[in-house]
Amino acid sequence: MTTDLLADVRGQLDALAARSLVRRRRTAETPCAPRQVVDGRAMLAFCSNDYLGLAAHPRVVEALREGASLYGAGSGASHLVSGHSRAHALLEERLAAFAAPHLASARALYFCTGYMANLAVLTALGGAADAAIFSEALNHASLIDGARLARAGVTVYPHGDTAALDAQLAASTARTKIVVTDSVFSMDGDLAPLPALLALCERHGAWLVVDDAHGFGVLGEHGRGALEHFGLRSPHLVYVGTLGKAAGVGGAFVAAHADVVELLVQRARPYIYTTAAAPALAHALLASLDIIDGDEGRALRAQLRAGIAQFERELRLERWRRPASHTAIQPIVIGANDEALAVSADLHAQGLWVPAIRPPTVAPGTARLRVTLCAAHLDTDVAQLTSALNRLERSRA
Numbered sequence: 001m002t003t004d005l006l007a008d009v010r011g012q013l014d015a016l017a018a019r020s021l022v023r024r025r026r027t028a029e030t031p032c033a034p035r036q037v038v039d040g041r042a043m044l045a046f047c048s049n050d051y052l053g054l055a056a057h058p059r060v061v062e063a064l065r066e067g068a069s070l071y072g073a074g075s076g077a078s079h080l081v082s083g084h085s086r087a088h089a090l091l092e093e094r095l096a097a098f099a100a101p102h103l104a105s106a107r108a109l110y111f112c113t114g115y116m117a118n119l120a121v122l123t124a125l126g127g128a129a130d131a132a133i134f135s136e137a138l139n140h141a142s143l144i145d146g147a148r149l150a151r152a153g154v155t156v157y158p159h160g161d162t163a164a165l166d167a168q169l170a171a172s173t174a175r176t177k178i179v180v181t182d183s184v185f186s187m188d189g190d191l192a193p194l195p196a197l198l199a200l201c202e203r204h205g206a207w208l209v210v211d212d213a214h215g216f217g218v219l220g221e222h223g224r225g226a227l228e229h230f231g232l233r234s235p236h237l238v239y240v241g242t243l244g245k246a247a248g249v250g251g252a253f254v255a256a257h258a259d260v261v262e263l264l265v266q267r268a269r270p271y272i273y274t275t276a277a278a279p280a281l282a283h284a285l286l287a288s289l290d291i292i293d294g295d296e297g298r299a300l301r302a303q304l305r306a307g308i309a310q311f312e313r314e315l316r317l318e319r320w321r322r323p324a325s326h327t328a329i330q331p332i333v334i335g336a337n338d339e340a341l342a343v344s345a346d347l348h349a350q351g352l353w354v355p356a357i358r359p360p361t362v363a364p365g366t367a368r369l370r371v372t373l374c375a376a377h378l379d380t381d382v383a384q385l386t387s388a389l390n391r392l393e394r395s396r397a
């Protein structure tokens with residue numbers, strides 16, 4: 001009988017292989033940066049979400065070291081038992097101040113990961129059977145899973161379609177309505193129409209949950225993210241920012257009205273039933289917030305924007321599709337899984353690391369390269385990638 005169980009697992013793996021859906025990890029030997037040694041080989045990488053280069057920034061790394069000597073290696077318990085340290089408290093105060101211009105009575109709560117923060121928000125706000133979640137079609141997997149875990153009913157609205165959402169909200173009799181969206185779509189790079197979404201939410205008495213994983217640190221004059229970028233303010237906004245991408249360290253936070261955050265503390269299982277992240281991470285994040293908020297952050301964002309503009313200018317594709325993105329996430333839609341893999345492998349052979357993204361991360365038939373640009377990419381790096389892509393598209397025709 002044991003062999004049948006294993007045969008079933010083997011069958012699932014074989015089915016993935018038959019559809020070119022097997023995923024493989026590459027092993028980085030050096031810190032996250034455009035120039036990395038990967039599986040023993042020097043590569044130029046266009047795949048991390050470390051948009052400002054803070055993951056290996058000397059001041060952030062030093063703060064992590066300092067955090068370890070101040071607070072030790074681990075927290076020892078969940079936040080509500082004894083794992084909540086001064087470092088976590090200081091970080092939450094700082095994040096609440098970041099969010100304050102956009103919320104009423106802003107309070108912030110630090111989570112181990114963005115995945116858990118999204119599960120927490122949707123299960124806490126959407127915990128009743130007479131609640132309804134309206135979820136954008138291209139939302140991140142963690143929002144999809146959060147909606148599944150909530151007791152609320154779930155309705156998916158088409159990508160960017162505020163008219164469809166308006167109709168769905170109008171037709172709903174739910175007592176609590178929750179609209180949830182990525183701000184920057186993680187596999188397409190475009191922005192959600194947040195001002196229109198917020199106006200709809202205000203009109204229909206709905207919460208607007210914004211997952212700003214790819215906006216925090218990058219968007220807005222002070223890097224405070226999508227709410228700053230669009231100049232939004234409402235007591236009905238629930239903001240999720242992640243801290244392992246542009247902030248370079250790890251974890252995430254929810255910023256919202258203090259009562260919403262208190263509900264998360266009291267009710268959200270992904271907050272309550274897990275060991276608090278190492279306080280040293282929170283201490284390191286204070287250094288990374290200083291950089292994001294200061295002159296250096298502003299300069300890094302300007303460099304990033306210049307790289308994005310260069311990439312958009314130099315890429316000349318005829319067959320492969322480029323969804324309109326003006327962010328650091330620049331997808332190139334190729335279509336078939338095996339073709340996307342082959343193109344990624346060709347780039348790899350030239351020392352360029354650009355991952356192929358396949359279903360179920362993206363819709364079937366839209367396998368793509370996901371290029372991500374960082375402030376630390378030189379203009380010669382971007383030129384090397386665009387000319388390789390321009391050549392490859394023609395040679396593989």
Ligand SMILES: *Cc1c(COP(=O)(O)O)cnc(C)c1O
Nearest residue numbers: 113114115140142182186213242
């Ligand atoms: C990465 C990501 C998350 C998850 O954040 P982690 O901190 O990596 O768990 C959530 N939402 C979006 C849109 C993301 O891109």
